[in-house]
Amino acid sequence: MSEPLLNVANIETYYGPIMAIRGISLEARQGSIVTVLGANGAGKTTILKTISGVMDPQKGTVTFDGQEIQRQDPDKVMRYGLSHVPEGREVFPLLSVRENLMMGAYTRKDADGIAQDMELVYTYFPVLKERSEQPAGQLSGGEQQMLAISRAMMARPKMMLLDEPSLGLSPRLVKEIFEIIVRMNREQGMTMLLVEQNAHMALNAADYGYVLEVGRIVMGDTCARLKESDDIKEFYLGIKEHGARGKRRWKRKKTWR
Amino acid sequence: MINGAAVGCIYALVALGFVLIYKATEVVNFAQGDLLMLGAFIAFTLIALMGWSYWIALPVTAVILAAFGWGLDRAVFRRVIGQPQFAIIMVTIGIGIIMRAGVSMVPQWGTETYSIDTPFSNKVVRFGDIVVAQEYLSIIAGTAILCVVLYLFFRRSRLGIAMQAASQNQLAAYYMGIPVKTVFSMIWGISAAVATVAGILLAPVSLIEANMGLIGLKAFPAAVLGGFGSIPGAVVGGLIIGIIEQLSAAYLPDGFKDVAAYIVLLAVLVVRPEGLFGESMRKKV
Ligand SMILES: Nc1ncnc2c1ncn2[C@@H]1O[C@H](COP(=O)(O)OP(=O)(O)O)[C@@H](O)[C@H]1O
Numbered sequence: 001m002s003e004p005l006l007n008v009a010n011i012e013t014y015y016g017p018i019m020a021i022r023g024i025s026l027e028a029r030q031g032s033i034v035t036v037l038g039a040n041g042a043g044k045t046t047i048l049k050t051i052s053g054v055m056d057p058q059k060g061t062v063t064f065d066g067q068e069i070q071r072q073d074p075d076k077v078m079r080y081g082l083s084h085v086p087e088g089r090e091v092f093p094l095l096s097v098r099e100n101l102m103m104g105a106y107t108r109k110d111a112d113g114i115a116q117d118m119e120l121v122y123t124y125f126p127v128l129k130e131r132s133e134q135p136a137g138q139l140s141g142g143e144q145q146m147l148a149i150s151r152a153m154m155a156r157p158k159m160m161l162l163d164e165p166s167l168g169l170s171p172r173l174v175k176e177i178f179e180i181i182v183r184m185n186r187e188q189g190m191t192m193l194l195v196e197q198n199a200h201m202a203l204n205a206a207d208y209g210y211v212l213e214v215g216r217i218v219m220g221d222t223c224a225r226l227k228e229s230d231d232i233k234e235f236y237l238g239i240k241e242h243g244a245r246g247k248r249r250w251k252r253k254k255t256w257r
Numbered sequence: 258m259i260n261g262a263a264v265g266c267i268y269a270l271v272a273l274g275f276v277l278i279y280k281a282t283e284v285v286n287f288a289q290g291d292l293l294m295l296g297a298f299i300a301f302t303l304i305a306l307m308g309w310s311y312w313i314a315l316p317v318t319a320v321i322l323a324a325f326g327w328g329l330d331r332a333v334f335r336r337v338i339g340q341p342q343f344a345i346i347m348v349t350i351g352i353g354i355i356m357r358a359g360v361s362m363v364p365q366w367g368t369e370t371y372s373i374d375t376p377f378s379n380k381v382v383r384f385g386d387i388v389v390a391q392e393y394l395s396i397i398a399g400t401a402i403l404c405v406v407l408y409l410f411f412r413r414s415r416l417g418i419a420m421q422a423a424s425q426n427q428l429a430a431y432y433m434g435i436p437v438k439t440v441f442s443m444i445w446g447i448s449a450a451v452a453t454v455a456g457i458l459l460a461p462v463s464l465i466e467a468n469m470g471l472i473g474l475k476a477f478p479a480a481v482l483g484g485f486g487s488i489p490g491a492v493v494g495g496l497i498i499g500i501i502e503q504l505s506a507a508y509l510p511d512g513f514k515d516v517a518a519y520i521v522l523l524a525v526l527v528v529r530p531e532g533l534f535g536e537s538m539r540k541k542v
């Protein structure tokens with residue numbers, strides 16, 4: 001088998017003295033969707049920030065497309081072909097939707113290709129076309145998420161990092177956005193690393209999944225198998241079987257380590 | 258009225274420099290007026306001492322000061338960012354004082370006052386019965402042209418929009434591959450160049466001297482009046498303060514001229530604390 005497009009090996013990242021991620025390894029193959037599931041505060045955002053260069057790991061390596069990229073500045077990392085869709089969308093509020101998309105293509109020089117991709121993201125999210133001249137700050141949360149994904153797409157990256165695209169959105173919108181994430185993966189061959197609390201949506205969209213608990217990966221398997229796992233069913237999909245939950249949880253967690 | 262508007266234009270340009278830097282880096286640059294002063298001295302050197310043409314000296318000086326502003330950011334402000342706002346303000350005040358002292362130590366500059374001959378000196382334009390000195394008109398025209406150029410740059414050019422983007426959301430700008438630190442240095446350069454143009458436009462009607470940068474003390478209320486963070490606000494704020502100052506000099510007892518700016522500012526802030534053009538949107542860093 002070929003080398004994975006992204007390979008993260010044993011990274012440890014700190015906030016001051018606090019170790020937020022404790023030796024994490026994961027990989028993503030070209031063309032796949034990989035998900036990292038974890039509760040609030042598990043360290044999902046920290047992993048993505050470490051990959052994209054906003055945070056520097058104390059230890060470990062991040063290899064992307066054959067190159068070590070840990071501890072480089074985020075604008076540099078982005079130029080290797082890694083686009084980050086940040087948690088909470090982070091659109092440019094006073095720029096129009098179209099200008100936001102143009103900024104997504106900031107590192108590109110091919111005007112024709114940029115124009116084509118602008119049309120392409122408008123076909124995925126027609127509402128953005130309707131709103132193209134509006135300031136992004138006036139969009140609804142769901143529309144801003146669509147814009148953030150489209151803006152990352154405009155860079156024509158080799159891979160996208162998506163930080164909780166479901167955050168704060170209605171179930172209907174979450175479903176719509178996930179369908180389009182999957183379509184982008186299938187139709188554009190876009191490799192994706194998707195971190196989520198919404199295990200149900202993420203497991204349906206992704207090919208491979210990791211489970212993150214307080215800074216450590218405790219499970220990693222194909223999503224098909226993860227969906228069948230009793231632990232996942234109980235703690236992440238909320239499907240309860242028999243037995244006292246608290247006790248089981250404690251026992252289960254022990255077996256993971 | 259024309260004179261007031263002209264002086265107001267100078268305030269507007271200096272205020273615009275304040276606002277550009279503040280929006281991007283949240284630094285309140287009290288050395289803005291001293292950049293104007295340094296620019297005026299360099300223009301004086303090129304024109305009066307070296308005999309350059311005004312039209313060549315103007316862009317050359319602007320470029321020199323742009324490089325100076327850029328360097329100031331790289332050497333100083335990039336390092337202090339993230340320190341408490343108070344400390345950074347002290348740094349800008351300190352740099353202003355150093356510039357003033359430095360300028361008075363240069364042999365051909367010193368603490369004397371100078372003037373430069375410009376193509377507009379000692380000429381007038383007549384509109385019917387009204388006679389207006391060309392020097393004042395040149396300030397207004399120069400400011401108008403500069404504002405249009407800056408508007409087009411920030412609204413239409415890719416780099417200009419990227420500067421706005423970096424000012425609105427620094428982290429997201431990094432994610433787009435925008436070299437945020439370089440962009441901020443460029444904004445410092447632009448602000449310094451704008452202050453320089455203001456200084457050169459001002460030179461024919463005011464004297465060039467080491468303390469001319471104190472004009473920043475009038476431009477600062479102009480920026481606040483406009484809502485500190487709004488570029489059109491800075492321009493309108495500058496004009497309002499310039500005109501009010503001139504009117505109070507004409508119709509009110511002595512002394513009112515210099516406090517008029519602050520009286521207007523206080524009055525506006527009581528009614529509209531966010532300033533005339535204040536934006537309610539908070540910036541994310
Ligand atoms: N700026 C910060 N300073 C200190 N600790 C932080 C900071 N951001 C996150 N953390 C801590 O790091 C851990 C992981 O956070 P994060 O990666 O944001 O989790 P997630 O994205 O999974 O919700 C949490 O325990 C959080 O408290």
Ligand SMILES: [Mg+2]
Pocket residue numbers: 044045046087164
């Ligand atoms: Mg998070």
